[in-house]
Amino acid sequence: MFVYDDFVVDFRQGLEGSWLETRPLEDCSTSEVYCASGAAFRVVIPRFCQEIAVGDEWTAAGVTTKVLGREDHPLSPHRSAEVTWFLGDPVQxxxxxxxxxxxxxxxxxxxxNGDFDFVGMAQDGRLTAFKRERMSDWRIRVHYKGLVSFDPAGFCQER
Incomplete structure (x- = not known):
């Protein structure tokens, strides 16, 4: 089970959602990719570490995930990665x-409420600025859901 603020992804129960509403979730993973197919949580990522570039995409069981953009960070005691990739599907x-x-x-x-085009914002570089400038605004924070459970969700493994 993975928890992103108030949004839960539970492969054991086959459910995704919040305390207000849950929906079916399918684990469509293969030996090469992690894959989840739900109404909101639909993502495919590689199981094994590899070079990633904007424009790359992965598909499994009718779910496609595209690398939309990147955010670079200097390493510090407060960051564990130099790059954060923005992933999504223009269909969603x-x-x-x-x-x-x-x-x-x-x-x-x-x-x-479904009125944000986060994919478009990630593709044209506005998502990073949006996050930095607006995270103090509670109306924006409700859209950003950080992982709060302890287990990593879909980290890559070395071959």
């Missing part, structure tokens, strides 16, 4: 995942 523009290969999916952006 309201959901974007923050992915750090050795930490997995560390956060997701998911609007409460």
């Amino acid at each position: 523009p309201g959901v974007v995942y923050e992915y750090e290969p050795h930490n997995g999916i560390v956060a997701l952006y998911r609007p409460n």
Whole structure:
């Protein structure tokens, strides 16, 4: 089970959602990729560490995930990755995942009312600025859901 603030991804029960609403979730993983297929949590990422570039994509069981953008960070005691990748699917523009290969999916952006195009913001570089400038605004924070459970969700493994 992985918990992103109030959003739960539970493969054991086959459910995703919050305390208000749950929906079915399917584990569509293979020997090469991690894959989840739900109404909101639909993502495919590689099981094994590899070079990643903007524009890369992975597909499994009808779920496609595209690398939309990146955010670079200097290493510090407060950061465990130099790069955060923004992943998503233009078919589902309201959901974007923050992915750090050795930490997995560390956060997701998911609007409460469906009116945000987070995919477009990640593709044109506005998502990083949006996050930095607006995180003090509670109306924006409700869209950003950081991983609060202890287990990493989909971290890459060395071959």
